[in-house]
Amino acid sequence: MANIAIVGAGVIGISCAAFLQRDGHSVTIYDPLPPGEGCSFGNAGSIGPGSVVPLSTPGIVRQAVSWITDPDSPLWIDWRYLPRALPWLVKFIAAGARPRIDGIAKALRLLHADSFKHYRTLLGVDAGNLLHVSGQLYLYESDAAFAKDALGRELRASLGIRSEILGPDEIRELEPSLGPRFAKAIYLPDSGHCSNPHRLVATIAEDVARNGGRFVRASVRDFEQDAGQVRALVTDAGRIPCDMVVVAAGAWSQRLAGRLGLRIPLESLRGYHVMLPMPTPAPSRPLYPLAAKIMMTPMEHGLRIAGTAEIAGLDAPMNERRAAALGKIAKRYFPGITGEPISVWMGHRPATPDSLPVIGPSPLHGNVLLAFGHGQTGLIGGSTTGLLVSDLVASRKPTIDPYPYRANRF
Numbered sequence: 001m002a003n004i005a006i007v008g009a010g011v012i013g014i015s016c017a018a019f020l021q022r023d024g025h026s027v028t029i030y031d032p033l034p035p036g037e038g039c040s041f042g043n044a045g046s047i048g049p050g051s052v053v054p055l056s057t058p059g060i061v062r063q064a065v066s067w068i069t070d071p072d073s074p075l076w077i078d079w080r081y082l083p084r085a086l087p088w089l090v091k092f093i094a095a096g097a098r099p100r101i102d103g104i105a106k107a108l109r110l111l112h113a114d115s116f117k118h119y120r121t122l123l124g125v126d127a128g129n130l131l132h133v134s135g136q137l138y139l140y141e142s143d144a145a146f147a148k149d150a151l152g153r154e155l156r157a158s159l160g161i162r163s164e165i166l167g168p169d170e171i172r173e174l175e176p177s178l179g180p181r182f183a184k185a186i187y188l189p190d191s192g193h194c195s196n197p198h199r200l201v202a203t204i205a206e207d208v209a210r211n212g213g214r215f216v217r218a219s220v221r222d223f224e225q226d227a228g229q230v231r232a233l234v235t236d237a238g239r240i241p242c243d244m245v246v247v248a249a250g251a252w253s254q255r256l257a258g259r260l261g262l263r264i265p266l267e268s269l270r271g272y273h274v275m276l277p278m279p280t281p282a283p284s285r286p287l288y289p290l291a292a293k294i295m296m297t298p299m300e301h302g303l304r305i306a307g308t309a310e311i312a313g314l315d316a317p318m319n320e321r322r323a324a325a326l327g328k329i330a331k332r333y334f335p336g337i338t339g340e341p342i343s344v345w346m347g348h349r350p351a352t353p354d355s356l357p358v359i360g361p362s363p364l365h366g367n368v369l370l371a372f373g374h375g376q377t378g379l380i381g382g383s384t385t386g387l388l389v390s391d392l393v394a395s396r397k398p399t400i401d402p403y404p405y406r407a408n409r410f
Helices: 011-022 060-069 082-095 098-112 115-129 143-148 150-158 168-174 197-210 250-259 320-333 375-394
Strands: 003-007 026-030 075-077 136-140 164-166 184-188 192-194 214-216 220-226 229-235 238-241 244-247 267-276 287-289 294-299 302-311 343-351 358-361 368-372
Touching: 003 011, 011 026, 011 115, 011 197, 011 244, 011 368, 011 375, 026 197, 060 075, 060 082, 075 082, 082 098, 098 150, 098 375, 115 197, 115 375, 136 143, 136 168, 150 184, 164 168, 168 184, 197 214, 220 250, 229 244, 244 250, 250 343, 250 368, 267 320, 267 375, 287 320, 294 320, 302 320, 320 343, 343 375, 358 375, 368 375
Parallel strands: 003 026, 003 244, 026 214, 075 302, 136 287, 244 368
Antiparallel strands: 136 184, 164 184, 220 229, 229 238, 267 302, 267 343, 287 294, 294 302, 358 368
């Protein structure tokens, strides 16, 4: 069995480590942060098998002006970063053409369909207090907004995803915590949430450690390569030999892929969340007002309001204005919210132009697997990604077809 180095201790890296360890491999996880304290710490907590609509869709070009001119738009680009982001944006817009959408949605469906099942395998007895098949509500403030989202309903229906259309009275009956702002909703009964994403990652990591996995608090800077193989990691803690490498470093994976001679378009979609005191009554499930592009999720320590996407690179500081806007939006929807935010957070979501992650072997190396680029759906796709990586290492029939996620598709 192999000595496998996993670069990244977020939900993707930890899921890979856990499944590889179950196959008998020795795993060492490298990250400057403790498990789950990067992007995985602050995600919205949504686990939605029905999350199949990519970020780029037909008509996205018409919205492009607001991305630069309106700092409160759901997707905003810092104009100073625009020249660096432009190649990625060109590919992003091209990915929204209708002929490509159906294939992308199908690939997202495959990756997300069994998320709960695979997390239960990894979590065991802890699954019950972390995973909740509570359903989700997609919310629309007008009939016109509902009609505008016809593509999403069409894609979900074509992929066999169960849903139900609700009117205003049915919305309030199902979710009395909401104010009377919404004209229609889509209820997705098979979706749900994790009530503490950080604890989910930490729990799986503790199991990996109990079973002999090693965690090294170090940054990987480079790779020692020879004849199409990585022989060792070059870290700020020194040179560390390995038999195989899994690159699962989130938004920093592009830099590492570059050290391997790979050119993969990856951009940080900087996301924000605020934690608010739980309103009375408390919501029972994730709520997604589509106009605002935010997810409102009941968590162990309050109500998490997460969302927006900001393209400004890995090094720019937090945009306080965008963080503050989330709390103001939530108070429009929940009459029972009082008090100030408990906490505010910003993190880097690693996004490819076509909303599909990169999962599979490096096209230039015989012992490197890539597992990054999940964008806003890392928690949803994490468990299946881990299982797929372990399948590929074992050369057994993969759980899902890995072809749509191949590294050389760009």
